[in-house]
Amino acid sequence: MKIAVVGTGYVGLVTGTCFAEVGIDVTCIDIDQKKIDNLHKGILPIYEPGLEEMVSRNVSAGRLHFSTNLKEAIQDCDVAFIAVGTPPGEDGSADLKYVLAVARGIGESMNNYCVVVTKSTVPVGTAAKVRKELDDALAKRGAAIEFDVASNPEFLKEGAAIDDFLKPDRIVVGISSERAEEVMSRLYKPFLLNGHPIIFMDIPSAEMTKYAANSMLATKISFMNDIANLCEIMGADVNMVRKGIGSDARIGTKFIYPGIGYGGSCFPKDVKALIKTASENGYEMQVLKAVESVNDAQKEVLFDKVSKHFGGELAGKKFAVWGLSFKPKTDDMREAPSLVIIEKLLAEGSTVSAYDPVAMEEAKHSLGDRITYAKDPFEALVDADALLVVTEWPEFRSPSFEVVGKLLKDKVIFDGRNIYDPAELRALGFAYHCIGVKT
Numbered sequence: 001m002k003i004a005v006v007g008t009g010y011v012g013l014v015t016g017t018c019f020a021e022v023g024i025d026v027t028c029i030d031i032d033q034k035k036i037d038n039l040h041k042g043i044l045p046i047y048e049p050g051l052e053e054m055v056s057r058n059v060s061a062g063r064l065h066f067s068t069n070l071k072e073a074i075q076d077c078d079v080a081f082i083a084v085g086t087p088p089g090e091d092g093s094a095d096l097k098y099v100l101a102v103a104r105g106i107g108e109s110m111n112n113y114c115v116v117v118t119k120s121t122v123p124v125g126t127a128a129k130v131r132k133e134l135d136d137a138l139a140k141r142g143a144a145i146e147f148d149v150a151s152n153p154e155f156l157k158e159g160a161a162i163d164d165f166l167k168p169d170r171i172v173v174g175i176s177s178e179r180a181e182e183v184m185s186r187l188y189k190p191f192l193l194n195g196h197p198i199i200f201m202d203i204p205s206a207e208m209t210k211y212a213a214n215s216m217l218a219t220k221i222s223f224m225n226d227i228a229n230l231c232e233i234m235g236a237d238v239n240m241v242r243k244g245i246g247s248d249a250r251i252g253t254k255f256i257y258p259g260i261g262y263g264g265s266c267f268p269k270d271v272k273a274l275i276k277t278a279s280e281n282g283y284e285m286q287v288l289k290a291v292e293s294v295n296d297a298q299k300e301v302l303f304d305k306v307s308k309h310f311g312g313e314l315a316g317k318k319f320a321v322w323g324l325s326f327k328p329k330t331d332d333m334r335e336a337p338s339l340v341i342i343e344k345l346l347a348e349g350s351t352v353s354a355y356d357p358v359a360m361e362e363a364k365h366s367l368g369d370r371i372t373y374a375k376d377p378f379e380a381l382v383d384a385d386a387l388l389v390v391t392e393w394p395e396f397r398s399p400s401f402e403v404v405g406k407l408l409k410d411k412v413i414f415d416g417r418n419i420y421d422p423a424e425l426r427a428l429g430f431a432y433h434c435i436g437v438k439t
């Protein structure tokens with residue numbers, strides 16, 4: 001099979017590379033010449049564990065190509081994936097201009113039957129718009145080439161993207177013809193060896209599935225953050241409550257960890273977009289509106305604890321921040337809770353010394369030189385009034401607390417991810433603040 005993947009962002013690059021990995025001939029297209037030049041040199045636009053090696057292996061094997069030339073790449077393709085960005089517009093709705101421009105480009109260039117698949121997260125009804133762009137472009141050329149559109153939402157997580165793609169829980173494909181179903185079944189066959197299913201459905205349902213999945217996960221997180229905050233007030237321990245409810249298979253153990261709010265490029269954007277889609281169609285997503293406002297408030301919870309501990313006197317204080325990315329194993333700073341916390345500390349006249357294993361370069365785009373960036377976690381602690389754990393990178397999980405205590409001015413830790421044992425820290429003489437857990 002031969003496929004093209006348009007857009008070399010997170011989803012596009014992982015998709016293209018993983019298809020190449022199972023032996024399919026893949027061309028990844030991007031309009032950004034610099035990105036393509038870098039990819040030819042093995043420089044990736046994103047950080048994702050294992051991806052660099054996989055890209056280089058498949059490029060060497062001659063199965064993975066990078067190009068800016070959509071016209072050339074689309075020739076003789078069986079499947080063309082559209083995986084370009086859908087940035088949120090001012091009003092929270094997904095902006096489809098890139099998706100539709102690519103659809104037009106495909107229509108202007110295709111030379112044989114092809115399934116044109118939306119892989120980007122796109123609102124219900126987008127596949128129909130993609131179909132129209134293709135129809136119009138083909139009509140303009142006077143070309144009678146058959147095609148199908150399909151919707152194939154992606155469920156991969158940053159930091160675990162390759163594993164999620166190669167061993168998916170399920171593959172969801174929205175189709176409207178048997179021919180498209182046959183092509184997509186053939187394409188995905190190598191990924192179904194672990195017994196997980198490919199679920200075919202109509203196109204609007206596939207489009208909705210993506211938003212429903214992310215919104216459900218965001219709901220679980222906001223719900224648990226609400227419960228954690230109430231646990232603090234009532235003297236309960238959210239870790240116990242989490243275990244207590246998670247053992248019920250109907251609830252499940254995953255995505256019920258409280259923290260300082262969800263971030264990243266997906267949950268915030270998709271929750272907003274679904275609220276917007278509903279309101280445009282005369283319906284109010286009441287639960288999701290609450291999910292969003294709980295999340296906004298939760299991003300401030302750690303700062304509030306800091307402020308309370310120091311009696312509101314934060315001017316001139318120095319804080320060490322461990323972790324900047326919105327979650328571990330990524331350099332993605334989009335909607336990261338660290339930004340909210342740090343901005344609030346700076347606004348109070350505090351100084352911040354931060355350390356993150358991979359996200360410091362990214363963080364500089366928004367924080368610049370308003371904070372200092374440490375060479376390692378311990379350098380960040382020197383003379384700081386407290387440590388704030390903001391992202392739960394594995395390397396922060398068991399530091400030498402003796403060293404931490406010596407480097408800090410005062411033994412105070414604010415843990416936004418509940419990664420330490422309150423009893424251990426108490427015994428070592430630390431003031432330890434975390435989320436919804438008795439300390």
Ligand code: UGA
Pocket residue numbers: 121154155156157158159214217221254255256257258259260261262263264265266267326327
């Ligand atoms: C999310 C979904 O998990 C993927 O299935 C989906 O494909 C992806 O969005 C997408 O739409 O592209 P991702 O944003 O990479 O993936 O990150 P997650 O691991 O889901 O974490 C999202 C946020 O939730 C993080 O800020 C994390 O700290 C937070 N979180 C997660 C919690 O606060 N508690 C939890 O129990 C789990």
